[in-house]
Amino acid sequence: MSNILIKNGKVVTLDRIFRGWLFVRGKKIVRMGAGEGPKSLKGDTIDAKGRFISPGFIDLHIHGAPEEISRRFAKSGTTSFLASIEAMELGKVKKILSGDYSRLDGAKVLGFHLEGQYINPRMSKAQDGRFARRPDIAELKRLIEISKGRVKIVAVSPEIKGALELIKTLKDKVLFSLGHTSALFEEAEIAINSGARYAGHIFNAFEPFHHRNPGPIGAILTDDRVYAEIILDLIHTHAAAFELLLKCKPLDKIILVTDNTQESKFKRKKALKSSLTMERAVAHAHVFGGLKIEDAVKLATINPARAIGIDRKKGSLKVGKDADIVIFDSKFRTKATIVEGKIVCAE
Ligand SMILES: [Zn+2]
The missing domain is CATH 2.30.40.10 (Urease, subunit C, domain 1)
Structure with missing residues (x-):
């Protein structure tokens, strides 16, 4: 030792x-x-x-081969992450979920973030909407099983048929994330009341806020039970959008993610790609969000650890x-x- x-x-x-x-x-x-x-x-x-x-950074949303992420992102302070899986053929999803990533050289794989399986294809944005599927309880149970319980976050658009049932049935097994959504305020609210407690890259791939129809953004910003992750690269989100988030949400419910796609083989439009690192996200939270360093660090460490229930060991x-x-x-x-x-x- x-x-x-x-x-x-x-x-x-x-x-x-x-x-x-x-x-x-x-x-x-x-x-x-x-x-x-x-x-x-x-x-x-x-x-x-x-x-x-500082405690090492925990990135709950990053795309690409886990082996590559592990090596590359340890260099910018990431010590653990959820390998995120975008909309793709079910066979490929299963293959990734069944992999053994326990012996990687750098950052550790904590599990998986299924980002594209049960989303509204019209809001797929950077993802290939053709592979978005109808929420299916038996299928998700099977995916969790194949992963040996390593699926931690599952994105779901509350407006699609079967979404609420999926959330209600499996909310104790995984963290449901609202995202890629054009839900009405009321639909998002029902999804939260059904057990969804997370929002994937808030503001991006969300129906915009309108004062007569506050939509999913309105529901998430006004409900303290929900964690909100943000891609704070100052491209996907403006610094003022982060400021708004800080004013609406308790500090312990905000999570910095990279949603980095540089190691992902899936082709995206340039404007939708992220090349953010966790060290830059924390820097931006301090410099542009005006947070004290220890607070900026929390958004990248203890908050993500709590969200997925590993804060007794990490964060x-x-x-x-x-x-x-x-x-x-x-x-x-x-x-x-x-x-x-x-x-x-x-x-
Ligand atoms: Zn996304």
Whole structure:
């Protein structure tokens, strides 16, 4: 079992940032504290050189082959992610869901985000609407089974036939996400009351807000039970749209995602592609959203961890939690990434 001492950094916790150190044994954080750190701690030492020592970023929405994502995105601070599956042939979906991704070199696969199976084909936008399917309870149960319980988020457009039944029946198994939708306010509200608690890339592929018909955006922004993810690349969303989200939603219900498609083979129109990284999303939340660094970090760490129920192990720096750690500088550039106690990249 290897030990790592990370010292001389600004440790980002849920409520404050302090000068201190962390000690990692095996996969876990076993000690942490302020100041220099006890001399008695032995192991590989990483000098953070006064930079931030933060929990690793959790990206709940990113497309492409898990192997490629794992390697590439650890370099920008992502330590775990949900492999997102867009609308595609069912056979391909099953193949991805049955894969073993437990031994990847970089960021860990936490499970899957089924983004395109049960959406309104007219609102498919960057996805291929031909492969959107009627919500089917038996089919989704089977997909969950094939994945060995690793399907975590399932997008569904509340206005399509069978959507509500799907949500009601399987809401305890997966997190249902409203998205790619032209639902009326009332339809979205019923879906939320039926158990949907998440919204995929709010504002994008949503019927726009109108004061006489507030639509799905109106329903999501006015209901604190629902998490909302946002692609904060300042292309998919304007900084003011993020500001609006911050004013409407409690901070613990906002989640930064990349929806990055650079590793995806599926062809999209250029305007719909995302090349966002989690480190940039956090930087934008701080710079353009005016959030304190520890708050901007929460949107990329503890909030996504809570949304999918893994916050006892991941999402913050705490003794006993997994050693998923990113060291970034004052410009949010990743300098080192540690995934479950293993240094996967370092300057
Ligand atoms: Zn989408």
